[in-house]
Amino acid sequence: MRILVTGGAGFIGSHIVDALITQGHEVIVVDNLTSGRKENINPAARFYFMDICSPEMEEVFRKEKPELVNHHAAQIDVRRSVADPHEDARVNIVGLLNLLKNCVRYGVKGFIFASSGGVVYGEPTELPVKEGYPKGPLSPYGVSKLASEYYLYCFAQVHGLPYITLRYGNVYGPRQDPHGEAGVVAIFGNKMLKGETPTIYGDGEQLRDYVYVQDVVKANLLAMEKLAKKSYPSLGKGIDGLAYNIGTGKGTSVNELFHLLKKVIGYQGEAIYGPTRAGELKRIYLDCSKAWQELGWRAEVKLEEGLKHTVQSLTPEIR
Incomplete structure (x- = not known):
């Protein structure tokens, strides 16, 4: 085709x-x-x-x-x-x-x-x-x-x-731009690997479906x-x-995401907190049962496994 x-x-x-x-x-x-x-x-x-x-x-x-x-x-x-x-x-x-x-x-x-x-x-x-x-x-x-x-x-x-x-x-995953405005996994991962301090906007309790x-x-x-x-x-x-x-049907907070990445990378620092961003939702995660019933699709890659693959793509020396 x-x-x-x-x-x-x-x-x-x-x-x-x-x-x-x-x-x-x-x-x-x-x-x-x-x-x-x-x-x-x-x-x-x-x-x-x-x-x-x-x-x-x-x-x-x-x-x-x-x-x-x-x-x-x-x-x-x-x-x-x-x-x-x-x-x-x-x-x-x-x-x-x-x-x-x-x-x-x-x-x-x-x-x-x-x-x-x-x-x-x-x-x-x-x-x-x-x-x-x-x-x-x-x-x-x-x-x-x-x-x-x-x-x-x-x-x-x-x-x-x-x-x-x-x-x-x-x-999220390999090839996501770590220097862009969207894509928190790549942005956080890149900063941690460089020894810099990530910024979490708001209280970090925002839930997202990664x-x-x-x-x-x-x-x-x-x-x-x-x-x-x-x-x-x-x-x-x-x-x-x-x-x-x-999606995965599971909500993960930005704080939890930060700590998972910290564990994967071995980062020793802590994040700093900035002001809440305009237009940002507090909680969202998706019911994907329809995709399973009609497409035969469901998410298979667990978050920590996906984070490891993403970090490896950001750092060739870790491969």
Whole structure:
């Protein structure tokens, strides 16, 4: 199958590209390298250095004729979205619409969308959160992800474009940027390994659902199989019928995460505490039973094991 992966030079996207190529698929990568890295791109993929908002995306579709699009290119930083909601919407909404327009024009047969189970539900009162829980995003990033799900639903209804949404927890693992604004595991790990002091924002009791990147890759492969078999969920169930939470079903506090990393690395210091960040949720973790029932997917990598793999990727000398 010919598959276009947007954000295929990025953290999650590059792992998906590797898995697709291992399976024998023909892969096209589009990435503007804002946060992706060229060294992450599998040499067997065809690479286009391009912004997903560019009119030149049409030429990629015309030339490559992808059968499926796996969409991981995004502005992913909650704080950046609060500071510049216009740019967040440009990338996450206008970029999506540019892709969808070309999907319809060039006969794409399926679309996999990376949404965020960490932001679309808002601050839930019931945990773990199921897909049907009322939505209430508290950041422009969350709004853009939820709006994207509705656009996908609209294009499915109006144009017949099949899609599946994967609502991720906090994904971590090798290739996550330790110098970025998002990705606490890589950021903390990098600082500890350099003997620097990590900063925990707020009281550190915020709960998050940390899911290892290779588990996320498997969810994408299973979603692709479901689309290929034309057995995707009914449109009659709305956006939640077409969405799957992808997480572990367990909440881990930032304080607990810090101490687990401290143990893995052998770090002797303590964290410092900073002010709570705007738009940040207090508690979120996901009920992923639907993904098991309908995709045959569940998270398999335990947190401490995943942290060890991540730390090894940050430090070649530890391998």
